Amino acid sequence: LKRNLKLEKYIIDALSQSMTVHLMERLVRRIIPDYDLHRRSGFPENIPIPQVDAAEQVYMDIVSENLLTRFVEVLIDVNRNGYMGRPVSVRLLPQIMNELEEVGLSYNEKYGAIVEGNRRVKTVGWGVLREGFTYEFSFLSFDIVGNSELVRRYTKKEILKGYTDVKRIVMRMVNKREGRMWRWEGDGGLAAFYFGNKNVQVTLGSIEILLELFIYNLFECPFREPLSMRIAAHTGPCQFFHNVNEIRSATINRLIEIETQYSDSDSLTISPSVYTDLGTKLATFFQPIEISSRSYLYRYKLQWE
Amino acid sequence: LDILVFSNSRKADGYFKIKRKSNDFSLPQIFPREDFNKVLKNAEPGTLVYLDLSGLEMVQVSRYIRTILKADDLYPGLLDPLGKITDVAHLFHEGVADYVDKATLREGITVQRLNQVFKYLLETGRAYTKTAEERTREEIRSRYISSGNSWSDVVPGREYTFCLMFVELDGAVEMEKMYGRDTLARALGSFRSYIESLVGSFNGRIWIWSGFGGVVLFPFNLTRSDSLKCGLCLVLFKHLYDIEESIFPNFISFRLALSIGNILYTEVGTGHVISDSLNYIYHLGQQFAEPGRFYITEEVLLISHTAFMEFFLESGEFEGRKIYRMRLPIHFRNTC
Numbered sequence: 281l282k283r284n285l286k287l288e289k290y291i292i293d294a295l296s297q298s299m300t301v302h303l304m305e306r307l308v309r310r311i312i313p314d315y316d317l318h319r320r321s322g323f324p325e326n327i328p329i330p331q332v333d334a335a336e337q338v339y340m341d342i343v344s345e346n347l348l349t350r351f352v353e354v355l356i357d358v359n360r361n362g363y364m365g366r367p368v369s370v371r372l373l374p375q376i377m378n379e380l381e382e383v384g385l386s387y388n389e390k391y392g393a394i395v396e397g398n399r400r401v402k403t404v405g406w407g408v409l410r411e412g413f414t415y416e417f418s419f420l421s422f423d424i425v426g427n428s429e430l431v432r433r434y435t436k437k438e439i440l441k442g443y444t445d446v447k448r449i450v451m452r453m454v455n456k457r458e459g460r461m462w463r464w465e466g467d468g469g470l471a472a473f474y475f476g477n478k479n480v481q482v483t484l485g486s487i488e489i490l491l492e493l494f495i496y497n498l499f500e501c502p503f504r505e506p507l508s509m510r511i512a513a514h515t516g517p518c519q520f521f522h523n524v525n526e527i528r529s530a531t532i533n534r535l536i537e538i539e540t541q542y543s544d545s546d547s548l549t550i551s552p553s554v555y556t557d558l559g560t561k562l563a564t565f566f567q568p569i570e571i572s573s574r575s576y577l578y579r580y581k582l583q584w585e
Numbered sequence: 586l587d588i589l590v591f592s593n594s595r596k597a598d599g600y601f602k603i604k605r606k607s608n609d610f611s612l613p614q615i616f617p618r619e620d621f622n623k624v625l626k627n628a629e630p631g632t633l634v635y636l637d638l639s640g641l642e643m644v645q646v647s648r649y650i651r652t653i654l655k656a657d658d659l660y661p662g663l664l665d666p667l668g669k670i671t672d673v674a675h676l677f678h679e680g681v682a683d684y685v686d687k688a689t690l691r692e693g694i695t696v697q698r699l700n701q702v703f704k705y706l707l708e709t710g711r712a713y714t715k716t717a718e719e720r721t722r723e724e725i726r727s728r729y730i731s732s733g734n735s736w737s738d739v740v741p742g743r744e745y746t747f748c749l750m751f752v753e754l755d756g757a758v759e760m761e762k763m764y765g766r767d768t769l770a771r772a773l774g775s776f777r778s779y780i781e782s783l784v785g786s787f788n789g790r791i792w793i794w795s796g797f798g799g800v801v802l803f804p805f806n807l808t809r810s811d812s813l814k815c816g817l818c819l820v821l822f823k824h825l826y827d828i829e830e831s832i833f834p835n836f837i838s839f840r841l842a843l844s845i846g847n848i849l850y851t852e853v854g855t856g857h858v859i860s861d862s863l864n865y866i867y868h869l870g871q872q873f874a875e876p877g878r879f880y881i882t883e884e885v886l887l888i889s890h891t892a893f894m895e896f897f898l899e900s901g902e903f904e905g906r907k908i909y910r911m912r913l914p915i916h917f918r919n920t921c
Contacts, residue, residue: 491821565917583914585914
């Protein structure tokens with residue numbers, strides 16, 4: 281975020297006019313666990329810090345740690361749910377939200393997080409992830425089956441149309457569920473999901489891609505045979521970099537392994553860690569596949585009676 | 586025969602002396618040559634495609650002829666207002682169905698001339714004859730009144746042909762016993778929103794609704810309607826609705842039925858409309874349809890994309906019409 285004087289003023293005023301210095305410190309500790317306002321501000325322990333000074337110090341610290349949006353999420357949370365059973369009314373919250381919207385960020389009710397709004401180009405880190413930090417993601421990897429054969433059999437124009445259509449289908453599903461495309465390599469790619477119930481989102485998104493592809497093959501596919509896709513999903517920690525080519529992750533490596541070695545055409549294969557999060561309704565869609573002794577993956581494939 | 590003319594000449598309008606469409610020929614439709622590929626892609630089988638040779642090299646002419654012949658049952662004809670062609674017979678060896686020289690063009694191409702072309706195609710065994718299915722399709726279309734491509738063409742108080750879709754949740758009685766009134770109302774509201782939003786993306790509108798279901802109308806322009814694709818999507822994506830949006834704790838089940846019929850369109854008092862088409866779709870949905878299934882009349886299948894054929898199975902007759910049932914997708918590991 282670039283420096284925004286209005287936002288700075290609103291947050292400092294909101295803090296100093298809505299809560300005690302002690303509560304400010306407690307709230308910052310939700311995102312910086314060892315936060316010590318006296319140490320940071322230089323005020324001796326035995327001298328109370330004036331509210332405005334404390335608010336200014338808090339603002340400076342969260343900005344320098346690149347945690348401004350996370351802190352606003354905390355303010356929204358305490359404004360709604362109170363703190364330790366006590367109601368807290370955070371003043372100027374609407375103005376703070378307006379300022380964030382001015383820079384293209386908005387609060388997503390579904391995920392309880394501030395993410396890029398619709399107006400701006402979507403970035404790989406949702407506008408909030410921090411360079412070099414490790415987060416828990418759910419990933420989706422997909423690949424068009426028989427790419428080399430298709431390229432040999434069809435004209436460049438036909439290939440371009442078919443693959444662009446597939447990209448459109450995948451992008452629509454990923455964006456609909458607040459995922460981000462991290463890689464697109466012509467005949468396949470990688471998407472990441474971070475917010476909300478991300479394992480359910482990645483699974484539903486993948487099923488929806490398969491169903492949309494089925495409809496596409498019936499009515500629009502430029503090829504004589506249907507386009508097939510292999511999709512795999514896995515979840516786990518991954519160190520984030522804005523340049524996604526720099527990302528090296530065991531989670532992504534495992535995902536690629538599932539996709540290339542164990543997935544089937546026109547199907548979605550998910551790892552046990554994704555499967556366990558699905559809930560009973562969605563889990564019934566999946567068939568276990570034993571890949572080695574006592575080691576399972578789970579697969580969804582659309583079939584017809 | 587349909588007649589397409591590709592010409593960049595301003596005089597092209599005068600090339601034909603046909604002012605009225607007949608049983609045998611449609612009125613010529615004139616397009617600039619730049620639209621050749623685009624228009625040709627959608628040409629009906631049995632179309633006579635005339636190309637104005639002005640400004641074209643012979644190599645280009647041969648390429649155009651080949652393109653026309655590559656499509657099934659299209660016949661190339663050449664218009665030569667500048668008298669460029671010297672070896673006319675050669676064109677016929679290449680597969681041309683007609684060649685019109687400068688003098689004939691000046692007089693204008695007549696119906697008699699087109700009859701001669703058709704006779705020539707018949708004699709050479711190339712004339713396109715319609716299949717029984719195509720004849721049935723045309724017959725169906727001739728019985729109906731187009732409601733256009735969108736709702737903006739539909740005026741209340743007039744009679745139109747629509748595709749009518751019946752949709753109703755199964756197990757209404759059990760649901761009323763199982764859920765409290767408020768919970769049921771919320772769950773039914775969510776179901777209606779799902780139907781409304783999905784049919785809306787296919788140009789459909791809920792026309793009648795009462796609690797557990799109702800009737801949706803789709804405009805029908807006598808050529809195509811998205812109603813069957815919409816039905817397919819309702820069945821295919823139902824389980825995602827179940828997981829993501831439905832307030833009902835279990836997987837829901839609903840019946841769908843689709844037919845075509847005429848309706849005196851009204852926007853008020855739809856609950857009091859008396860109509861054979863409306864009666865038919867209600868009867869089909871409530872008396873014939875089995876829980877969780879999607880049924881359509883043969884007419885719907887005939888006016889729809891051929892890709893649907895493999896997903897529908899014959900399922901007997903109902904009130905004098907042949908009925909087809911959709912094969913259901915199997916999403917689950919054990920049951921459907």
